[in-house]
Amino acid sequence: MRPGPCIRPVMREAPFGGFPHFLLYSTLHHTTAMTVTTTLFEQIEKDYVQAYKARDSVRLTVLRLLKTAVKNRLVDLRRPGGSLSDEEMLDVIVKEGKQRQDSIEQYTAAQRPDLAEKEAAELAVLKDYLPKALGQEELTALIESTITALGAASPKDMGRVISTIMSSHKGQVDGKALSEAVKKRLQS
Template identity: 50%
Template sequence: MSLSKQIDKDYIEAYKAKATVKVAVLRHLKTAIKNRMVEDKCQDLSDEIVLDLVAKQVKQRKDSFDQYTKAGRDDLARVEADELVALEVYLPKQLSDEELSAAIDKAIADVGAASMADMGKVMQAVLEAHKGQVDGKKASGLVRAKLS
Protein backbone atom coordinates (compact mmCIF):
# COMPACT_ATOMS: atom_id res chain seq x y z
CA MET A 1 0.00 0.00 0.00
CA SER A 2 1.37 3.40 -0.91
CA LEU A 3 2.11 5.92 1.80
CA SER A 4 -0.59 8.26 0.50
CA LYS A 5 -3.23 5.54 0.70
CA GLN A 6 -2.04 4.58 4.19
CA ILE A 7 -2.47 8.19 5.31
CA ASP A 8 -6.01 8.24 3.88
CA LYS A 9 -6.83 4.98 5.68
CA ASP A 10 -5.38 6.22 8.98
CA TYR A 11 -7.30 9.47 8.64
CA ILE A 12 -10.60 7.62 8.33
CA GLU A 13 -9.75 5.41 11.33
CA ALA A 14 -8.73 8.43 13.43
CA TYR A 15 -11.90 10.26 12.41
CA LYS A 16 -14.08 7.32 13.45
CA ALA A 17 -12.16 6.99 16.72
CA LYS A 18 -12.56 10.75 17.35
CA ALA A 19 -8.81 11.18 17.79
CA THR A 20 -8.84 14.94 17.29
CA VAL A 21 -5.08 15.52 17.29
CA LYS A 22 -4.40 12.79 14.75
CA VAL A 23 -7.34 13.91 12.60
CA ALA A 24 -6.01 17.49 12.54
CA VAL A 25 -2.47 16.39 11.71
CA LEU A 26 -3.56 14.04 8.94
CA ARG A 27 -5.95 16.64 7.53
CA HIS A 28 -3.03 19.07 7.18
CA LEU A 29 -0.92 16.36 5.61
CA LYS A 30 -3.66 15.33 3.18
CA THR A 31 -4.06 18.98 2.18
CA ALA A 32 -0.31 19.28 1.53
CA ILE A 33 -0.46 16.11 -0.58
CA LYS A 34 -3.48 17.37 -2.54
CA ASN A 35 -1.81 20.76 -3.14
CA ARG A 36 1.32 19.02 -4.43
CA MET A 37 -0.79 16.85 -6.76
CA VAL A 38 -2.45 19.98 -8.18
CA GLU A 39 0.91 21.71 -8.48
CA ASP A 40 2.46 18.74 -10.31
CA LYS A 41 -0.74 18.10 -12.32
CA CYS A 42 -0.79 14.39 -11.50
CA GLN A 43 -3.24 11.85 -10.08
CA ASP A 44 -0.94 10.23 -7.54
CA LEU A 45 2.36 11.01 -5.82
CA SER A 46 5.27 8.67 -5.29
CA ASP A 47 6.08 7.59 -1.75
CA GLU A 48 9.31 9.58 -1.97
CA ILE A 49 7.44 12.86 -2.56
CA VAL A 50 4.91 12.08 0.18
CA LEU A 51 7.81 11.30 2.52
CA ASP A 52 9.32 14.72 1.73
CA LEU A 53 5.99 16.36 2.58
CA VAL A 54 5.82 14.46 5.88
CA ALA A 55 9.41 15.49 6.67
CA LYS A 56 8.52 19.14 6.03
CA GLN A 57 5.52 18.88 8.36
CA VAL A 58 7.72 17.28 11.04
CA LYS A 59 10.30 20.06 10.67
CA GLN A 60 7.58 22.70 11.02
CA ARG A 61 6.30 21.06 14.20
CA LYS A 62 9.81 20.86 15.67
CA ASP A 63 10.49 24.52 14.92
CA SER A 64 7.14 25.55 16.42
CA PHE A 65 7.79 23.41 19.49
CA ASP A 66 11.17 25.10 20.02
CA GLN A 67 9.70 28.58 19.61
CA TYR A 68 6.77 27.90 21.95
CA THR A 69 9.11 26.42 24.55
CA LYS A 70 11.42 29.46 24.40
CA ALA A 71 8.41 31.77 24.74
CA GLY A 72 7.16 29.88 27.80
CA ARG A 73 3.97 28.70 26.08
CA ASP A 74 3.97 25.13 27.37
CA ASP A 75 0.32 24.62 26.40
CA LEU A 76 1.04 25.27 22.72
CA ALA A 77 4.34 23.36 22.88
CA ARG A 78 2.46 20.31 24.20
CA VAL A 79 0.04 20.46 21.23
CA GLU A 80 2.98 20.61 18.80
CA ALA A 81 4.65 17.68 20.58
CA ASP A 82 1.47 15.60 20.28
CA GLU A 83 1.20 16.43 16.57
CA LEU A 84 4.87 15.58 16.10
CA VAL A 85 4.34 12.12 17.59
CA ALA A 86 1.40 11.52 15.23
CA LEU A 87 3.49 12.53 12.19
CA GLU A 88 6.69 10.65 13.03
CA VAL A 89 4.84 7.35 12.52
CA TYR A 90 5.11 7.95 8.76
CA LEU A 91 8.86 8.62 8.73
CA PRO A 92 11.42 5.84 8.40
CA LYS A 93 13.44 4.96 11.50
CA GLN A 94 15.94 7.72 12.28
CA LEU A 95 19.65 6.94 12.21
CA SER A 96 21.38 6.57 15.57
CA ASP A 97 24.27 8.90 16.40
CA GLU A 98 26.80 6.19 15.54
CA GLU A 99 25.09 5.38 12.22
CA LEU A 100 24.90 9.09 11.36
CA SER A 101 28.58 9.58 12.17
CA ALA A 102 29.50 6.60 9.97
CA ALA A 103 27.32 7.90 7.13
CA ILE A 104 28.99 11.32 7.35
CA ASP A 105 32.46 9.73 7.35
CA LYS A 106 31.51 7.72 4.25
CA ALA A 107 30.12 10.83 2.50
CA ILE A 108 33.27 12.81 3.32
CA ALA A 109 35.39 10.02 1.82
CA ASP A 110 33.14 9.64 -1.25
CA VAL A 111 33.06 13.37 -1.98
CA GLY A 112 36.72 13.88 -1.09
CA ALA A 113 35.89 16.75 1.24
CA ALA A 114 38.82 18.45 2.90
CA SER A 115 37.48 21.74 4.25
CA MET A 116 34.35 23.63 5.23
CA ALA A 117 33.99 24.70 1.59
CA ASP A 118 32.84 21.14 0.84
CA MET A 119 30.16 21.06 3.56
CA GLY A 120 27.30 21.48 1.08
CA LYS A 121 28.46 18.53 -1.00
CA VAL A 122 28.77 16.32 2.08
CA MET A 123 25.35 17.35 3.44
CA GLN A 124 23.73 16.70 0.06
CA ALA A 125 25.31 13.25 -0.14
CA VAL A 126 24.22 12.31 3.41
CA LEU A 127 20.66 13.61 3.02
CA GLU A 128 20.15 11.91 -0.36
CA ALA A 129 21.57 8.59 0.82
CA HIS A 130 19.40 8.55 3.96
CA LYS A 131 16.21 10.34 2.92
CA GLY A 132 13.91 10.98 5.87
CA GLN A 133 16.25 9.24 8.31
CA VAL A 134 18.45 12.20 9.21
CA ASP A 135 17.80 15.33 11.25
CA GLY A 136 19.37 18.12 9.19
CA LYS A 137 20.47 20.21 12.19
CA LYS A 138 22.17 17.28 13.88
CA ALA A 139 23.88 16.24 10.63
CA SER A 140 24.99 19.80 9.95
CA GLY A 141 26.61 20.07 13.38
CA LEU A 142 28.45 16.76 12.95
CA VAL A 143 29.65 17.63 9.43
CA ARG A 144 30.85 21.03 10.64
CA ALA A 145 32.75 19.40 13.52
CA LYS A 146 34.37 16.79 11.27
CA LEU A 147 35.41 19.25 8.53
CA SER A 148 36.85 21.95 10.78
Protein backbone atom coordinates in the same frame (compact mmCIF):
# COMPACT_ATOMS: atom_id res chain seq x y z
CA MET B 1 -19.65 -10.11 -18.50
CA ARG B 2 -20.11 -13.82 -18.77
CA PRO B 3 -19.14 -15.61 -15.60
CA GLY B 4 -16.25 -18.02 -15.83
CA PRO B 5 -16.15 -21.43 -14.20
CA CYS B 6 -15.06 -19.98 -10.87
CA ILE B 7 -17.48 -17.06 -10.65
CA ARG B 8 -21.24 -17.27 -10.52
CA PRO B 9 -23.85 -14.54 -10.33
CA VAL B 10 -26.19 -14.26 -7.37
CA MET B 11 -29.29 -12.11 -7.37
CA ARG B 12 -30.03 -10.21 -4.20
CA GLU B 13 -33.09 -8.11 -3.46
CA ALA B 14 -32.44 -4.46 -2.92
CA PRO B 15 -33.81 -2.83 0.22
CA PHE B 16 -37.19 -1.09 0.04
CA GLY B 17 -38.29 -2.77 -3.17
CA GLY B 18 -35.56 -1.33 -5.40
CA PHE B 19 -34.03 -3.01 -8.39
CA PRO B 20 -32.35 -6.34 -7.72
CA HIS B 21 -28.58 -6.25 -7.65
CA PHE B 22 -26.36 -8.90 -9.14
CA LEU B 23 -23.35 -9.84 -7.12
CA LEU B 24 -20.46 -11.83 -8.44
CA TYR B 25 -18.51 -13.90 -6.04
CA SER B 26 -15.81 -16.47 -6.40
CA THR B 27 -16.43 -20.10 -5.61
CA LEU B 28 -12.74 -20.83 -5.32
CA HIS B 29 -11.95 -22.18 -1.91
CA HIS B 30 -8.24 -21.58 -1.99
CA THR B 31 -6.31 -18.38 -2.05
CA THR B 32 -3.07 -17.56 -3.72
CA ALA B 33 -0.36 -15.71 -1.89
CA MET B 34 -0.28 -12.14 -3.08
CA THR B 35 2.03 -9.41 -2.02
CA VAL B 36 0.12 -6.20 -1.66
CA THR B 37 2.17 -3.07 -1.24
CA THR B 38 0.43 0.05 -0.14
CA THR B 39 1.74 3.48 -0.84
CA LEU B 40 2.32 5.94 1.92
CA PHE B 41 -0.74 7.94 0.89
CA GLU B 42 -2.94 4.82 0.99
CA GLN B 43 -1.65 4.08 4.49
CA ILE B 44 -2.48 7.63 5.55
CA GLU B 45 -5.99 7.24 4.10
CA LYS B 46 -6.52 4.00 6.05
CA ASP B 47 -5.21 5.54 9.26
CA TYR B 48 -7.46 8.57 8.70
CA VAL B 49 -10.53 6.31 8.57
CA GLN B 50 -9.38 4.43 11.68
CA ALA B 51 -8.77 7.68 13.56
CA TYR B 52 -12.21 8.92 12.51
CA LYS B 53 -13.87 5.74 13.78
CA ALA B 54 -11.84 5.79 17.00
CA ARG B 55 -12.55 9.51 17.48
CA ASP B 56 -8.85 10.21 17.96
CA SER B 57 -8.98 13.96 17.49
CA VAL B 58 -5.23 14.63 17.46
CA ARG B 59 -4.43 11.95 14.88
CA LEU B 60 -7.48 12.91 12.83
CA THR B 61 -6.48 16.58 12.76
CA VAL B 62 -2.90 15.80 11.76
CA LEU B 63 -3.91 13.39 9.01
CA ARG B 64 -6.50 15.84 7.70
CA LEU B 65 -3.86 18.58 7.53
CA LEU B 66 -1.42 16.16 5.92
CA LYS B 67 -3.94 15.20 3.24
CA THR B 68 -4.52 18.90 2.57
CA ALA B 69 -0.78 19.49 2.29
CA VAL B 70 -0.56 16.62 -0.21
CA LYS B 71 -3.36 18.11 -2.30
CA ASN B 72 -1.66 21.51 -2.21
CA ARG B 73 1.60 19.90 -3.32
CA LEU B 74 -0.22 18.22 -6.22
CA VAL B 75 -1.63 21.58 -7.28
CA ASP B 76 1.85 23.11 -7.05
CA LEU B 77 3.17 20.33 -9.29
CA ARG B 78 0.24 20.85 -11.69
CA ARG B 79 -1.06 17.32 -11.12
CA PRO B 80 -4.43 17.94 -9.42
CA GLY B 81 -5.85 14.53 -10.33
CA GLY B 82 -2.61 12.63 -9.93
CA SER B 83 -0.73 11.23 -7.02
CA LEU B 84 2.60 11.68 -5.31
CA SER B 85 5.35 9.11 -5.15
CA ASP B 86 6.48 7.92 -1.74
CA GLU B 87 9.58 10.13 -1.99
CA GLU B 88 7.42 13.18 -2.65
CA MET B 89 5.14 12.16 0.22
CA LEU B 90 8.17 11.98 2.52
CA ASP B 91 9.09 15.51 1.47
CA VAL B 92 5.63 16.73 2.45
CA ILE B 93 5.72 14.90 5.78
CA VAL B 94 9.21 16.20 6.58
CA LYS B 95 8.08 19.74 5.76
CA GLU B 96 5.05 19.40 8.04
CA GLY B 97 7.28 17.99 10.78
CA LYS B 98 9.66 20.94 10.48
CA GLN B 99 6.73 23.32 10.83
CA ARG B 100 5.65 21.54 14.02
CA GLN B 101 9.21 21.61 15.37
CA ASP B 102 9.50 25.35 14.68
CA SER B 103 6.14 25.92 16.39
CA ILE B 104 7.29 23.98 19.45
CA GLU B 105 10.41 26.15 19.72
CA GLN B 106 8.40 29.36 19.32
CA TYR B 107 5.74 28.32 21.85
CA THR B 108 8.41 27.29 24.34
CA ALA B 109 10.18 30.64 23.93
CA ALA B 110 6.83 32.41 24.41
CA GLN B 111 6.19 30.34 27.57
CA ARG B 112 3.11 28.61 26.15
CA PRO B 113 3.62 24.98 27.27
CA ASP B 114 0.01 24.02 26.47
CA LEU B 115 0.42 24.87 22.78
CA ALA B 116 3.91 23.35 22.71
CA GLU B 117 2.48 20.06 24.03
CA LYS B 118 -0.21 20.11 21.36
CA GLU B 119 2.39 20.60 18.63
CA ALA B 120 4.57 17.86 20.16
CA ALA B 121 1.63 15.44 20.01
CA GLU B 122 1.08 16.32 16.35
CA LEU B 123 4.79 15.88 15.64
CA ALA B 124 4.66 12.41 17.22
CA VAL B 125 1.88 11.43 14.80
CA LEU B 126 3.90 12.69 11.83
CA LYS B 127 6.96 10.75 12.98
CA ASP B 128 4.94 7.54 12.63
CA TYR B 129 5.10 8.00 8.86
CA LEU B 130 8.78 8.84 8.62
CA PRO B 131 11.55 6.24 8.39
CA LYS B 132 13.42 5.47 11.59
CA ALA B 133 15.91 8.22 12.36
CA LEU B 134 19.59 7.36 12.39
CA GLY B 135 21.31 7.19 15.76
CA GLN B 136 24.42 9.20 16.58
CA GLU B 137 26.78 6.26 15.93
CA GLU B 138 25.11 5.44 12.61
CA LEU B 139 25.24 9.10 11.60
CA THR B 140 28.94 9.35 12.44
CA ALA B 141 29.71 6.19 10.45
CA LEU B 142 27.66 7.49 7.52
CA ILE B 143 29.49 10.83 7.57
CA GLU B 144 32.87 9.08 7.64
CA SER B 145 32.00 6.79 4.73
CA THR B 146 30.59 9.66 2.66
CA ILE B 147 33.62 11.86 3.29
CA THR B 148 35.89 8.99 2.27
CA ALA B 149 33.84 8.21 -0.85
CA LEU B 150 33.76 11.85 -1.98
CA GLY B 151 37.34 12.58 -1.00
CA ALA B 152 36.24 15.60 1.02
CA ALA B 153 39.06 17.24 2.93
CA SER B 154 38.06 20.82 3.74
CA PRO B 155 34.99 22.73 4.90
CA LYS B 156 34.51 23.78 1.27
CA ASP B 157 33.25 20.24 0.56
CA MET B 158 30.64 20.42 3.30
CA GLY B 159 27.76 21.11 0.89
CA ARG B 160 28.55 18.07 -1.26
CA VAL B 161 28.74 15.79 1.77
CA ILE B 162 25.47 17.07 3.25
CA SER B 163 23.56 16.93 -0.05
CA THR B 164 24.76 13.37 -0.71
CA ILE B 165 23.67 12.18 2.73
CA MET B 166 20.35 14.07 2.66
CA SER B 167 19.43 12.65 -0.75
CA SER B 168 20.28 9.07 0.17
CA HIS B 169 18.75 9.13 3.67
CA LYS B 170 15.71 11.35 3.21
CA GLY B 171 13.63 11.68 6.36
CA GLN B 172 16.16 9.78 8.49
CA VAL B 173 18.57 12.62 9.20
CA ASP B 174 17.99 15.96 10.88
CA GLY B 175 19.55 18.68 8.74
CA LYS B 176 20.84 20.78 11.65
CA ALA B 177 22.48 17.85 13.41
CA LEU B 178 24.01 16.65 10.15
CA SER B 179 25.36 20.09 9.30
CA GLU B 180 26.96 20.49 12.73
CA ALA B 181 28.50 17.00 12.65
CA VAL B 182 29.91 17.40 9.13
CA LYS B 183 31.29 20.85 9.96
CA LYS B 184 32.94 19.52 13.12
CA ARG B 185 34.44 16.55 11.24
CA LEU B 186 35.78 18.58 8.31
CA GLN B 187 37.32 21.26 10.53
CA SER B 188 39.30 18.75 12.54
